Amino acid sequence: MHALHVSDLTVSYDKKPVLEDVSFSIPNGSITGIIGPNGAGKSTLIKSILRLIPSITGEVKVYGEPYAQQKKLIGYVPQRSEVDWDFPTNALDVVLMGRYRHIGIFKRAKKAEITWARECLQKVGMLGYAERQISQLSGGQQQRVFLARALAQDAMVYFMDEPFSGVDAATERAIIQLMKNWKQEGKTVIVVHHDLQTVEDYFDHVLLLNKQLVDFGETPKVFTLENLEKTYGGKIAFLQKTPSTEKEHHAHGHLAFESE
Amino acid sequence: MTYTLWIVITGCLVGLTCGVTGSLLVLRKMSMIADAISHTVLLGIVGAFFVTQSLNGVPMLIGAAIVGLLTAFFVETLHRSGVQSDAAIGVVFTSLFALGVVLIAFIGDQVHLDVQHALMGEIAFVPWNTLQIGGVSLGPVAVWMLGGVLFVNLLLIAIFYKEIKLSTFDPQYALLIGVPVVFIHYLLMIMVSLSTVASFDSVGAILVVAMLIVPGSTAYLLTDKFFTMLWMSGAIGILSALIGYGSAVYFNVSIAGSMASSTGILFILAFLFSPRHGLVFKRLRTT
Numbered sequence: 001m002h003a004l005h006v007s008d009l010t011v012s013y014d015k016k017p018v019l020e021d022v023s024f025s026i027p028n029g030s031i032t033g034i035i036g037p038n039g040a041g042k043s044t045l046i047k048s049i050l051r052l053i054p055s056i057t058g059e060v061k062v063y064g065e066p067y068a069q070q071k072k073l074i075g076y077v078p079q080r081s082e083v084d085w086d087f088p089t090n091a092l093d094v095v096l097m098g099r100y101r102h103i104g105i106f107k108r109a110k111k112a113e114i115t116w117a118r119e120c121l122q123k124v125g126m127l128g129y130a131e132r133q134i135s136q137l138s139g140g141q142q143q144r145v146f147l148a149r150a151l152a153q154d155a156m157v158y159f160m161d162e163p164f165s166g167v168d169a170a171t172e173r174a175i176i177q178l179m180k181n182w183k184q185e186g187k188t189v190i191v192v193h194h195d196l197q198t199v200e201d202y203f204d205h206v207l208l209l210n211k212q213l214v215d216f217g218e219t220p221k222v223f224t225l226e227n228l229e230k231t232y233g234g235k236i237a238f239l240q241k242t243p244s245t246e247k248e249h250h251a252h253g254h255l256a257f258e259s260e
Numbered sequence: 261m262t263y264t265l266w267i268v269i270t271g272c273l274v275g276l277t278c279g280v281t282g283s284l285l286v287l288r289k290m291s292m293i294a295d296a297i298s299h300t301v302l303l304g305i306v307g308a309f310f311v312t313q314s315l316n317g318v319p320m321l322i323g324a325a326i327v328g329l330l331t332a333f334f335v336e337t338l339h340r341s342g343v344q345s346d347a348a349i350g351v352v353f354t355s356l357f358a359l360g361v362v363l364i365a366f367i368g369d370q371v372h373l374d375v376q377h378a379l380m381g382e383i384a385f386v387p388w389n390t391l392q393i394g395g396v397s398l399g400p401v402a403v404w405m406l407g408g409v410l411f412v413n414l415l416l417i418a419i420f421y422k423e424i425k426l427s428t429f430d431p432q433y434a435l436l437i438g439v440p441v442v443f444i445h446y447l448l449m450i451m452v453s454l455s456t457v458a459s460f461d462s463v464g465a466i467l468v469v470a471m472l473i474v475p476g477s478t479a480y481l482l483t484d485k486f487f488t489m490l491w492m493s494g495a496i497g498i499l500s501a502l503i504g505y506g507s508a509v510y511f512n513v514s515i516a517g518s519m520a521s522s523t524g525i526l527f528i529l530a531f532l533f534s535p536r537h538g539l540v541f542k543r544l545r546t547t
Binding site: 014047050051052071074076078082083084087088089090093094097098100101103106108109133135149153 | 287289342419421422423425426428429430432433435436437438439480483484485486488489
């Protein structure tokens with residue numbers, strides 16, 4: 001059973017195509033990294049799947065049913081920079097927002113919901129900051145609040161947009177742990193990611209994207225030098241051996257991407 | 261009830277209604293839309309007059325709500341088709357306001373509605389325009405209108421409290437989990453339009469912007485809690501009305517003008533001396 005099936009997804013801004021005919025099927029219980037250069041449409045891809053931005057063509061199915069009917073199964077961790085962290089509220093409140101669908105319209109959060117939200121904060125090591133104003137949290141802590149909110153949602157397919165960018169080591173570990181837990185619970189995780197060095201450690205599936213789908217599949221098969229050159233258009237510099245050609249895990253080569 | 265007391269009550273109701281509603285605009289970074297709607301509701305009032313041939317409360321509120329929605333809709337549409345959002349607001353509100361100004365000329369001398377009145381309001385006349393039912397005076401029409409709008413706004417905020425909060429903080433996530441984000445947006449536009457038209461007689465189109473935006477901005481500096489910000493904004497609105505009335509009487513100047521000025525003074529005080537966000541304490545902490 002495929003957790004997510006996307007076919008012929010095309011998105012454009014002002015008639016300029018940003019994504020062209022993207023089709024893929026992500027198996028259940030996998031962790032997929034969406035990889036590609038800046039401007040490749042990585043965030044656009046997940047946002048158009050989530051119907052946050054309109055697409056021209058394309059069909060999205062979640063567990064075989066149309067997306068609109070399966071919205072309840074979707075969890076989302078947006079990029080940290082997309083919200084105003086000066087908004088007057090605290091960490092617990094943000095996590096509770098993940099429960100709004102369960103609480104229902106017109107109603108207030110009950111004790112059980114608050115207890116659950118606190119548990120989610122604890123799972124990401126943020127319980128001590130529950131009543132803290134969100135503006136006074138560090139970048140990594142804000143990211144963990146977002147993770148707790150996604151956790152509180154209790155979804156089946158999780159989308160994360162650059163969760164590792166600009167976070168501390170503790171947060172990085174928390175994110176990885178959470179992804180592993182979700183995988184164990186049979187949930188599916190889809191992550192927009194830009195750091196090539198960590199791809200093989202984090203993801204069992206890779207989706208290479210540069211406006212079009214370059215390749216999708218299991219990491220060892222897809223994350224190859226040839227495919228990366230196709231994706232990054234030769235702008236990639238291999239300073240030593242690539243991780244994918246090197247079997248030994250200790251001998252990780254340095255892989256750098258020259259941005260324009 | 262004495263004349264003075266009615267004016268003070270009216271002022272406080274303006275402060276409270278606009279303060280609470282406006283604080284939401286401040287949080288949504290939509291202060292300029294208040295400026296736009298406060299002007300375009302004039303068209304709604306004139307339109308309501310053409311339909312009903314009177315300046316009655318309820319049709320005026322309906323007219324204002326319709327034009328307020330249209331304003332928000334036009335701004336949104338222009339913005340979506342590539343016009344900068346500030347330019348979109350500028351184009352829409354001046355056009356609709358101008359149309360209102362032109363149409364006012366056709367009303368002539370039948371009733372008391374002119375541009376001067378629409379822009380500046382006159383709270384001192386409020387107590388004489390009373391609601392009469394069966395020959396009994398039930399107090400000024402403005403008080404009834406403001407009270408009604410305050411009730412409706414508070415009710416809507418209470419019903420959609422968490423939806424308003426989430427769609428303000430993180431609209432994309434709100435959309436994802438099924439909050440009717442667009443509906444909430446237009447609901448808020450209706451609330452702003454109603455508050456504006458109810459305050460029109462008292463403070464006019466220009467100064468109502470001060471009552472909508474400044475108390476919210478002041479409360480924003482004073483608290484880090486969403487709920488506290490809402491009621492504090494209303495409280496600052498009331499305080500501005502009281503200080504404004506007092507100083508207007510003392511200095512013998514425009515009541516509406518000094519109410520609006522008071523919001524500005526309270527804002528400056530908060531800007532300088534707010535415990536957490538104030539300039540003075542920030543300085544003290546860094547040195």
